[in-house]
Amino acid sequence: MKKVTVHVTLKQGVLDPQGKAIQTSLHSLGFPEVEEARVGKYIELHMEDDADIEARVKAMCDKLLANPVIEDYRFNVEEAVQS
Amino acid sequence: MKFAVIVFPGSNCDRDMYHAAKDVLKADADLVWYENSNLENYDGVLLPGGFSYGDYLRSGAVASTSNVMQQIKAHAEKGKPILGVCNGFQILLEAGLLPGAMLRNKNLAFMCHQEPLVVANNQTQFTTGYEKGEIVRFPIAHGEGNYFCDEQTLADLKANDQIVFTYENNPNGSVADIAGITNKQSNVLGMMPHPERAVEELLGSDDGLRLFQSVVKNWRESYAVNR
Numbered sequence: 001m002k003k004v005t006v007h008v009t010l011k012q013g014v015l016d017p018q019g020k021a022i023q024t025s026l027h028s029l030g031f032p033e034v035e036e037a038r039v040g041k042y043i044e045l046h047m048e049d050d051a052d053i054e055a056r057v058k059a060m061c062d063k064l065l066a067n068p069v070i071e072d073y074r075f076n077v078e079e080a081v082q083s
Numbered sequence: 084m085k086f087a088v089i090v091f092p093g094s095n096c097d098r099d100m101y102h103a104a105k106d107v108l109k110a111d112a113d114l115v116w117y118e119n120s121n122l123e124n125y126d127g128v129l130l131p132g133g134f135s136y137g138d139y140l141r142s143g144a145v146a147s148t149s150n151v152m153q154q155i156k157a158h159a160e161k162g163k164p165i166l167g168v169c170n171g172f173q174i175l176l177e178a179g180l181l182p183g184a185m186l187r188n189k190n191l192a193f194m195c196h197q198e199p200l201v202v203a204n205n206q207t208q209f210t211t212g213y214e215k216g217e218i219v220r221f222p223i224a225h226g227e228g229n230y231f232c233d234e235q236t237l238a239d240l241k242a243n244d245q246i247v248f249t250y251e252n253n254p255n256g257s258v259a260d261i262a263g264i265t266n267k268q269s270n271v272l273g274m275m276p277h278p279e280r281a282v283e284e285l286l287g288s289d290d291g292l293r294l295f296q297s298v299v300k301n302w303r304e305s306y307a308v309n310r
Contacts (some may be wrong), residue, residue, distance in 0.1 A: 014231060015186060015189065015229075015231075015256065016187070016188065017186070017187045017189050017190070017191050017229075017256075018187060018191065021191055063148075064140070064144065064148060067139070067141055067144070067177065067184050069176075069182075069183060069184035069232065069233070070184045070186065070229070070231055077085075
């Protein structure tokens, strides 16, 4: 079993109103050092290992998990820890 | 002319769309559940607003992968009219039938009020009933209607006259004040404002009715020519 962790982030240059609101809140809580906040998504996939796993996950990201118009993604494949 | 109003789990403007097409426009229309649907006998497709699949992942993303979208793509390729309003627009973007993507409104608020729009292109089958530059009033009701595309796409949209409606007072931060765009062939229209909620004076505006009337009129004319 593999655990795939996918991080989806807004592209640089794409406005992130949520991040902006978080930054403003952090400032008002006394963290003026925060120059920018950007919000992204974290998706965990558990799946059987496969020789094509990297290509398969990339296709999943391109087709559904991320929207290439506004988002970038990166992912990591690791051994799933049996619980 | 017969319309299919596609209903996804979480659609909530489907009845409004159906009412506009069936009761006000007096066209044939069916509410069509997205699963096991057969669109073969429909001349036009209406994708209503709402929160399909609870806006999970991204607005419209999950609905855009459903089987019915393959049929809608086939319809689009045949030149049949497809109208996506609000969440329907978001679904068309996610399905790649229209270029660009939606971001959260710039003020992060869900906005629900009437907005004046400019008819930027009255040469599409959806807008021949309007004057170019005419101001029309449609309600908006969205939290993610901040249209975004890259500069190249925007240049293409302008060059091909694909921008059909713009906001007079951009409420959500959309690039180039964009409220509605078509595909290159101009038979697929996506727009955030709700023409189906502006079809009777009782509702505060009937400016949206002409959009539906334009579709029917143009369909009849092309039907007569192609027969």
